[in-house]
Amino acid sequence: MPVSIRIPTVLRPQTGGAASVSYDGSTIGEVLNALVADHPGLAGQVFSGDGQLHKFVNIYVNDDDVRYTGGLDTPVKDQDEVSILPAVAGGAN
Amino acid sequence: MLLRAVDHPSSSQSRDRFKSHRIADGRYAEGVLTLSTELQLELIAHCIRSLPEEGCGLLIGEYETGLVARVAPAENVAHSAMIYTVDPKAFLAADREASKDGLDVIGVFHSHTHTEAFPSPTDVAQAPDPGWHYVLVSLRDTHPVLRSYRIANGTITEEPVRPG
Numbered sequence: 001m002p003v004s005i006r007i008p009t010v011l012r013p014q015t016g017g018a019a020s021v022s023y024d025g026s027t028i029g030e031v032l033n034a035l036v037a038d039h040p041g042l043a044g045q046v047f048s049g050d051g052q053l054h055k056f057v058n059i060y061v062n063d064d065d066v067r068y069t070g071g072l073d074t075p076v077k078d079q080d081e082v083s084i085l086p087a088v089a090g091g092a093n
Numbered sequence: 094m095l096l097r098a099v100d101h102p103s104s105s106q107s108r109d110r111f112k113s114h115r116i117a118d119g120r121y122a123e124g125v126l127t128l129s130t131e132l133q134l135e136l137i138a139h140c141i142r143s144l145p146e147e148g149c150g151l152l153i154g155e156y157e158t159g160l161v162a163r164v165a166p167a168e169n170v171a172h173s174a175m176i177y178t179v180d181p182k183a184f185l186a187a188d189r190e191a192s193k194d195g196l197d198v199i200g201v202f203h204s205h206t207h208t209e210a211f212p213s214p215t216d217v218a219q220a221p222d223p224g225w226h227y228v229l230v231s232l233r234d235t236h237p238v239l240r241s242y243r244i245a246n247g248t249i250t251e252e253p254v255r256p257g
């Protein structure tokens with residue numbers, strides 16, 4: 001079942017400029033792997049070398065950060081909204 | 094006096110120092126941030142209210158032109174005077190709100206409480222998007238100072254701030 005994924009501006013060059021794309025899957029891992037299969041340039045932005053979520057990216061299914069709902073095994077269903085958001089941090093130090 | 098300090102980056106004298114900034118592939122607008130005086134004051138007020146911690150938030154507007162439509166003050170979940178982390182939930186909310194209006198999150202602002210309004214090595218290392226605008230507010234001196242930068246591939250380029 002299709003799940004829509006909101007793409008942040010920094011990653012849109014990898015999706016041909018698309019702000020939103022849709023993929024099928026029953027878990028967030030399946031959906032993200034389908035996304036990366038179509039847009040290989042996203043692989044290093046979304047996943048770390050060991051296949052886990054990159055630490056500088058936050059993935060939401062609707063309002064929930066998937067790090068607290070089962071990680072890549074988090075279930076998704078039709079009409080869910082996935083958001084990929086870069087971590088925003090810095091400081092004077 | 095506050096307004097004079099806010100207007101500092103777009104004074105005619107400093108504007109001469111700026112050159113149009115365009116990334117090699119031409120995807121980004123020229124390096125100008127359009128940020129109304131009202132929005133400048135709103136984000137500076139948030140930074141002052143956040144003292145002694147660094148204040149932070151997001152800029153919502155037109156990615157292609159650098160026009161800021163509104164600011165989204167956020168909690169600094171690092172709760173520090175030396176670093177900031179925008180509450181990811183605030184980013185999610187800002188992104189959703191922006192998309193409803195065909196806008197995007199186009200940058201971030203944060204304060205330096207005891208240093209100048211210039212990106213630190215931490216800011217450069219953690220800059221999430223080369224197309225974003227990075228607004229710095231220094232609260233070091235009596236008057237707040239607001240400046241804006243592009244940060245791409247580790248290179249800092251200051252850009253003028255136009256009130257509109």
